[in-house]
């Protein structure tokens with residue numbers, strides 16, 4: 089456990105959604121410096137909605153979000169300037185090479201390569217020609233190179249090979265060991281539990297379980313089968 093201070097972000101009795109309908113309700117969630125927190129749950133549980141409202145991309149319908157100890161709605165771009173990084177869909181410019189992708193993100197190449205040396209041989213390769221894993225390393229390198237206080241990441245490892253998933257999660261863990269707080273929505277339940285300090289499980293818009301990975305180990309099967317219930321196998 090690497091807890092070093094007051095929460096970077098805190099949701100109190102938070103609800104959010106689209107139109108008149110809340111999709112998530114009564115959320116109490118916090119992330120502190122130095123910790124990796126996993127947000128798990130089946131498709132449609134409201135994980136992306138939770139990240140969006142925490143980031144400032146969606147306005148709360150009820151309750152509050154405290155960002156750096158201050159309550160009130162601040163848009164994503166303001167929170168981004170203050171140290172919030174959001175990694176959602178792969179945001180790589182396919183027509184720019186890796187070096188230019190870093191340049192437009194105002195990231196020093198050396199900094200990104202220190203995080204992901206495997207990108208060095210791909211600096212002149214167009215973003216669209218990178219593998220899914222390389223694209224995600226580039227997205228994560230761009231986010232982490234700015235030394236954010238908080239990382240919110242939505243399915244970093246979607247569709248990636250297990251070794252690449254390990255690599256991305258290890259980079260997040262190492263950044264957290266240097267003080268980053270991270271909230272990760274992740275389908276690879278067992279892998280994320282290997283690096284997480286705490287876990288929230290969301291079901292139908294509410295937190296139904298919370299604890300350390302050790303505390304939740306005995307319930308892994310239940311957590312995973314709740315996913316499977318929403319992913320019928322062919």
Ligand SMILES: Nc1ncnc2c1ncn2[C@@H]1O[C@H](COP(=O)(O)OP(=O)(O)OP(=O)(O)O)[C@@H](O)[C@H]1O
Nearest residue numbers: 106107111129130131132133134135136137138273
């Ligand atoms: N922009 C939107 N407008 C209206 N409804 C939305 C919007 N985005 C999501 N929803 C609805 O909100 C609910 C929760 O979606 P959300 O994407 O937050 O869940 P999730 O847990 O991230 O699921 P997934 O793993 O499938 O992305 C779903 O019923 C979805 O249809």
